[in-house]
Amino acid sequence: MRDASKHLLFILAPLVVVFALLPGAYQNHLLLFNFVIFLILAQGVNIIYGFTGYLPFGYVGFFGAGAYGFAVMVMHLQTPALLAVLVGGLVAVALGLLLTPLLRLSGAYFAIANLAASLAVLHFVANPALEGITKGPYGVSLTGTFNPTNAYYAAIAVLALTVGGVVYLKNSPFGLALQAVREDSVSASMAGVNIVKMRVIAWLGSALVAGLAGGIYAWYVSVFYPDNVFSSEFSIFAIVFALFGGVATITGPIVGVLILYGIYNLIGFTTPQYFQLIYGLLIMGLVLFLPAGLVSLATRRGWHVP
């Protein structure tokens, strides 16, 4: 496990330290927070897509479920924020369990079914009949727990957990077995791998981190509507960032978020009128010329990318 300690020391630790210190040097706290959230979500996509091959087009379902898990606990049980975040993670895991039958689908069928499932959860939460529990379409306001500073550090903790999880996948027989299932599930079972169990574990793991991120997001913004936390922008961004950097690596999704979300904000601030165009061209170029992500520039030359 020498590589694992290297990865923790040279990738996870600097990432956590930099984001923990940045609020002292840079005043746009919300932007930093969004970076951390997207780092978590892109790594969550990495876990399920990079290591098992399932493209989670409805990934935001877990995020929104986590946000509403948080909100319901805080509104009705006055739960402390940290505990409510944990509940948000568990709600997402419960949703993941409910959706495990989707894992029988493959390719585009899985992606579409997952998208449909996330819309179903959105409409369930936003149903006026559930106003007594979720406040339905009218949105929630959680001023009692409002504390962006603590929420930000909680997000960094979840980021550390998530990247730690990916470091584990990258360095363990478990992660190798997941990739084997992705490559050829029949051969994987002949290598003794219980393919159903492996897929479910990865699926629930990626649901957990998205749920925790959603809970923390709810904590941070404190006022939101169902459409905000179930916005498919979260799924699409997380997927694009992860793919842009390169999945099934530790660094790919990180690089993807830093570059693409960085550019996104840069263009958004300076020349918003060109934003859609530039962003769209960038993503098209990526798909056409670098289907395996930025890291493939290095791996093609035979360099090893963690």
Next chain:
Amino acid sequence: MSPDKSPILKVSKLVKRFGGFYALDGLSFHVVPGEILGLVGPNGSGKTTSINVISGLYGPDGGEVVFDGASIGGAASHKLVHRGINRTFQVPKPFLSLTVRQNIQVALAYGQAAGDAAAAPPSMAQLLEEYRLKEVADRPAADLNSAQQKMLDLTRALATRPRLLLLDELAAGLNPAELDWIAGRIKALAATGMAIIVVEHLMGFIEQITDRVIVLNAGKEIFEGTLATAVHEPQVIEVFLGGEHAH
């Protein structure tokens, strides 16, 4: 070599249907530890299908598969691997983007029988060396040629220490020198007590390594015995005559 007389695998009246088509139609045979059994027959006679059913890829639609005295028909592949069954594929199926070493690592890590810590799994170095994969150990499996991919399939199977090994056209596409070499390896494996079923169209190869053959036609066995007697059997001759592998 004196094979233990009680069979490790007994297949009786096995049926496998695809829609209304009977790929296996009441197939019965057995194999004993240390024996090399040849499974021959024309294209489409059900050889691969029988391997697929025995290795848990398909559940049988009738009949029984008994391994080690227990009925295993319909059990999941990974469980059968842990019981001691493994196989190669007619078209090799490596994990293409993983390195050769990683391919084998998965089987070493996940393919061992539970509670069988006594017997050590084969070592990576030994497998790479014995099956001529040492030079390509750190290359992605996608870079291998077809013969090497077949050897990788075989080492992945051997890494799980099978007691019953099913080889689906492992020799097809090998050159004569490689054929001799792999024949020697298969015999050496059988000498350790492993039961081996060899599916092959190359009759010379079958003759060289098998103790006994089963001739399949349309999902049924039509002959059981040595290859030398099989070639004098009118029914066997007839089945092979229309086929492309007629002698």
